[in-house]
Amino acid sequence: MLVIGIPAYNEEKNIAKIIVKLQKVADKIIVCNDGSTDLTGAIAEKMGAVVINHTKNLGYGGAIRSIFLKAEELDSDILVTFDADGQHRVDDIQIVLEPIIKNEADIVIGSRFLNGDDKNVPQYRKFGIKAITSIANTSMDMKLTDSQSGFRAYNKKILKEIIPSDYGMGVSTEILIKSSKKGFRIKEVPIKILYEGDTSTHHPVSHGVSVIFSTMKFISIEHPLKFYGIPGIIFLAIGLFFIIWTIDAFTETRHIIANVSLIGIGTIILGTMLTMTSIMLYSLVSVVREHRND
């Protein structure tokens, strides 16, 4: 049971064409109409898609979350996510599906950068996507080329175990970080992305920053000891060094070097806070996980 999920926000221009093409390859099409102010939802309904209407715009992540939940409810074997703005090619669906069908992967990402055919991706987008991908790679210990691509395939196991929670564009890295933490297999295949002129709907900087922040958020939740603990220990060590220096100078000269002692106290406080945060977050996340598994 192959289901294709389309997150759509004000895509009345493209949605009909895309549904017609996808109906040739999919058993079911889910369109999440994410609070569009145009006829996106009505057109998708007329075309016979399973339509989820968000009363207000929740964001790309909110749309992906609704599609995941609906696909699981429909007992889908495979979910392919496909954008509604015409940038993804229906012809690439087979390539994205193959590793799932051959049971070589649980998640397949259609990467814009694998076959080096990324000339038409605007430079600033390339830079932003590669920056975010490298941050995500560090936490997953992987060498992905495009953690932001929305053109993906997921198998049944992922739909059962992964529930996206980020409502923004950060959902793309969230799903990968959570899945790699659970040991799921992630694979990339080359796709060709179609950019007609710069039709971007986001402000590049705010978009990039919001995705970096949510990626850091998920890394910190998945690896609290690494993310907060290590810097905490480093600050504590620096603080200790400055305090010893202060005491040393005091025993010799009976004077306290103000800036040295202040740096010492400041870094000790910061180190303690980071270390405490790492321990608290670590225990909190483990309790929540245990609770969820009960």
Ligand SMILES: Nc1nc2c(ncn2[C@@H]2O[C@H](COP(=O)(O)OP(=O)(O)OP(=O)(O)O)[C@@H](O)[C@H]2O)c(=O)[nH]1
């Ligand atoms: N921008 C945006 N897209 C949404 C939202 N909800 C659903 N979508 C859909 O999510 C898909 C991806 O969004 P895009 O805006 O194309 O994101 P992108 O491809 O990274 O960026 P562009 O280069 O601007 O196309 C599209 O099909 C949108 O219609 C939302 O709140 N904002």
Ligand SMILES: [Mg+2]
């Ligand atoms: Mg797009």
